[in-house]
Amino acid sequence: MTTTSERVSESLKRQVSQRVSQSVFDGSRLRVVLLVDVYDGAQQQFLEAYEQLCNQVASVPGHVSDQLCQSIENPSQWLITSEWESAPPFLTWVNSEEHVQMVRPLHDCVRDTRSLRFHIVRETGGPAVEAEAGERRLQTSPRIGDGLIRHALTFTVKPGSEEKVARILADYAAPEPRVDDTTRLCRTSLFMHGNRVVRAVEVRGDLLAALRHVARQPEVRAVEEALNPYLEQDRDLDDPDSARVFFTRAALPAVHHVTAGQESPDAVRHALYYPAREGCGLRLAELLARQDEAADDPQGPVLRSTIFQRDDIVVRLVDVRGGLDADPGPVLGLTDRARAAELTALLDGDALGTDGSPRDAAPARLLTVARMDLVTDRRAPDA
Numbered sequence: 001m002t003t004t005s006e007r008v009s010e011s012l013k014r015q016v017s018q019r020v021s022q023s024v025f026d027g028s029r030l031r032v033v034l035l036v037d038v039y040d041g042a043q044q045q046f047l048e049a050y051e052q053l054c055n056q057v058a059s060v061p062g063h064v065s066d067q068l069c070q071s072i073e074n075p076s077q078w079l080i081t082s083e084w085e086s087a088p089p090f091l092t093w094v095n096s097e098e099h100v101q102m103v104r105p106l107h108d109c110v111r112d113t114r115s116l117r118f119h120i121v122r123e124t125g126g127p128a129v130e131a132e133a134g135e136r137r138l139q140t141s142p143r144i145g146d147g148l149i150r151h152a153l154t155f156t157v158k159p160g161s162e163e164k165v166a167r168i169l170a171d172y173a174a175p176e177p178r179v180d181d182t183t184r185l186c187r188t189s190l191f192m193h194g195n196r197v198v199r200a201v202e203v204r205g206d207l208l209a210a211l212r213h214v215a216r217q218p219e220v221r222a223v224e225e226a227l228n229p230y231l232e233q234d235r236d237l238d239d240p241d242s243a244r245v246f247f248t249r250a251a252l253p254a255v256h257h258v259t260a261g262q263e264s265p266d267a268v269r270h271a272l273y274y275p276a277r278e279g280c281g282l283r284l285a286e287l288l289a290r291q292d293e294a295a296d297d298p299q300g301p302v303l304r305s306t307i308f309q310r311d312d313i314v315v316r317l318v319d320v321r322g323g324l325d326a327d328p329g330p331v332l333g334l335t336d337r338a339r340a341a342e343l344t345a346l347l348d349g350d351a352l353g354t355d356g357s358p359r360d361a362a363p364a365r366l367l368t369v370a371r372m373d374l375v376t377d378r379r380a381p382d383a
Contacts, residue, residue, distance in 0.1 A: 019144065019258055019259055019260065019261050020144050020145065020146045020257075020258070020259035020261070021143050021144065021256075021257060021258045021259065021293075022143060022145065022150075022254070022256065022257045023143070023255070023256045023257070023289060023293075024086075024087035024088055024091060024255045024256065025087075025088070025255070025256060025286055025289050025290075026086075026087075026119055026139055027086055028086065028119045028120055028121070028138055028139045029064070029083060029084065029085060029086065029119070029120045029138075030083070030084040030085075030086060030087045030090055030117060030118070030119060030120070031081065031082075031083055031117070031118045031119075031120055032081065032082045032083075032084065032090060032115065032116070032117050032118075033079065033080075033081050033115070033116040033117075033118070034079070034080040034081075034082075034113060034114070034115050034116075035077070035078075035079060035113065035114040035115075035116075036077070036078040036079070036080060036110055036112075036113050037076060037077060037078075037110065037111045037112040037113070038076050038077075038078055038109055038110055038111065039076075039109055039110070039111050040076060042108075042109035042110075043070075043075060043076070045108070045109045046078065046106065046109040046110065047068075049105040049106050049109060050068055050080070050106070052105065053102060053103065053105070053106065054066060054068075056102055057082070057093075057102075060089070060093050061089050061093075062084050062085045062086065062088075062089025062090060062092075062093070063082065063084055063085075063089075063090075063093075064082075064083040064084060064085060065082065065083050066080060066081060066082035066083070067080070067081045067082075068080055069081070076111075087117065087119065087255075088255075088282055090117070091253060091255070091310075092282065095251060095253070095310045095311065096311075097249075100245060100248055100249065104241075107241060107244070114208060119139055120138055120139070121138060121139045121142055122138060123138065146259065147204050148186065148202050148203065148204055149202070149203045149204075149205075149207045150200065150201070150202055150254040150257055150306050151200070151201055151203070151207055151211075151251075151252075151253060151254060152198055152199060152200040152201070152251075152252040152253075152254065152308045152315065152317075153198075153199045153247065153250040153251060153252060154196060154197060154198045154199075154250055154252045154308075154310070154313060154315070155196075155197055155231060155232070155233060155246075155249075155250045156195050156196050156197070156231075156232045156233070157195050157197060157227070157230045157231055157232060158195070158230050158231070158232055159195050161195070161230040162192065162194070162195055164230065165192070165197065165227065165230050166192060166373070166375050168223060168226045168227060169190055169197070169223065169227075169375050169376065170190075170375050170376050172219050172220065172222070172223045173219045174188075174378050174380075175213070175214050175217040175219060175220055176213075176217065177380035177381070179205065179206070179209050179210050179213040180205075180209065182205045182206065183203065183204065183205025183206045183209045183210050183213075184203070184204045184205060184210075184380065185201065185202075185203055185210050185213070185214065185380060186202040186203060186204055186379065186380050187201065187202040187377075187378065187379045187380065188200070188201050188202075188376070188377075188378050189201075189269055189271070189317065189374075189376075189377045189378075190374075190375040190376045190377070191271040191372035191373060191374055191375060192372060192373045192375055193271075193273040193372040193373070195232075196273070196313075197375075198252065198271060198273075198308075198315050198372065200271075200306070200308070200315075200317055221237075224237060225237070233246060233249065251310065252308045252309070252310050252313060252315065253308065253309070253310065254306050254307070254308050255285050255289070255307055255308065255309045256285065256288070256289035256292060256305075256306070256307040257304070257305070257306045257307070258292045258293060258295075258304070258305055259303070259304045260300065260302065260303050260304065262303055263303070264303060264321040266321050266322075267303050267319045267320060267321045268319070268320055268321075268323070269317065269318070269319050269320075269374075269377050270317075270318050270319075270320055270324055270331075270371070270372070270374075271315060271316070271317050271318075271372035271374075272315065272316045272317075272318065272331075272332065272367075272370040272371060272372065273314070273315055273370050273371075273372050274288070274314040274315070274316065274347065274370055275347055275348040275351030275369065275370075276312040276313075276314050276346060276347065276348060277312075277346055277347060277348050277349075278312060278348075279312065280312065280346040281309055281310070281311050281312035281313060281314050282309060283346055284309075284314050284343070284346040284347070285307050285309035285314050287333070287339075287342060287343060287346065288307050288314070288316060288333045289307055291333040291335065291339060292305045292307070292333070295330065295335070297330075300330055301320050301321055301322045301326065301327050301330055301331055302318050302319070302320055302330060302331055303319045303320070303321060304317075304318065304319040305317070305318045305319075306318075315372075316333075318331055324367060324371065325367070328363035328364060328366075328367045329363045331363075331367075332363055332366055332367060332370065334363050334366070347366075351369065
């Protein structure tokens with residue numbers, strides 16, 4: 001049986017598109033690079049924590065290998081590289097509660113970290129590499145980037161507090177967009193779906209530097225403190241470990257993005273929350289990604305689409321001309337009956353208020369359920 005992931009990979013391999021795009025579903029191997037700055041005198045403690053972590057990671061599905069390297073110039077600097085069969089199993093693991101608990105021993109001996117993730121496009125090597133080339137699924141062509149990093153955070157608030165939370169999130173002053181000479185916060189879009197909050201950001205430069213910059217802004221810190229009483233997950237922003245765990249659990253990575261290559265002054269940003277069946281979030285994100293890759297209509301309503309996914313949380317951010325209601329099918333990823341049936345099979349019938357039959361994925365019905373409420377959408381000047 002051909003899986004959704006395999007169909008997506010083959011479809012993407014056949015296309016050589018000049019559209020701006022990114023995706024974790026290309027099927028090629030993933031290289032993860034973690035830059036680590038260890039506290040002075042804590043090198044042995046760090047090495048012991050890593051060895052314990054390494055033994056645990058070895059049994060994670062999709063993990064291939066890893067290496068630990070220490071700088072020859074500064075022994076406080078370390079480099080961890082790991083190889084994964086593809087990006088989805090890594091993201092499933094790194095966004096899991098298991099990972100949160102697994103890396104806790106490292107926090108006491110690490111001053112700072114930076115994680116970088118790369119699909120392997122080309123490689124050189126000896127006979128072993130050549131012999132495995134047919135199985136190792138290198139990307140056939142590079143994707144075209146636009147210099148932006150897309151990321152989102154999501155969390156839930158106590159039921160009944162939604163209106164208060166929306167007012168808090170809508171009323172604060174925008175932070176300074178310039179982080180440094182190379183990093184700039186370009187856009188922040190904030191939506192709610194029931195008691196779930198989704199905050200999506202677009203950054204040019206260093207994402208981690210931008211997030212830290214925003215967190216230090218007095219107006220943002222005041223908003224975060226005002227939110228604390230309404231959060232379902234408790235946090236203490238003055239406790240580095242508590243803050244780290246909260247934002248790790250809140251991370252909602254972008255798994256796919258495509259831009260049609262056109263602009264429209266009338267385009268409006270919308271967010272759609274797809275209620276996935278338990279355990280079907282990744283497959284649902286893959287299906288939506290396949291639809292976005294296949295859609296290449298210059299006159300279509302969707303100018304940009306970004307899919308965010310973590311566990312069974314699937315959110316699609318779309319810039320649309322003509323409004324959602326004018327032609328909801330393409331906006332939702334429902335272009336024909338076959339895709340509607342496939343999508344319906346991955347949706348939670350209880351959340352839809354339906355029996356889960358193909359007719360229940362009618363665009364109008366799904367749009368009513370999936371549509372998120374806009375709280376604020378801010379673009380930096382000249383972004």
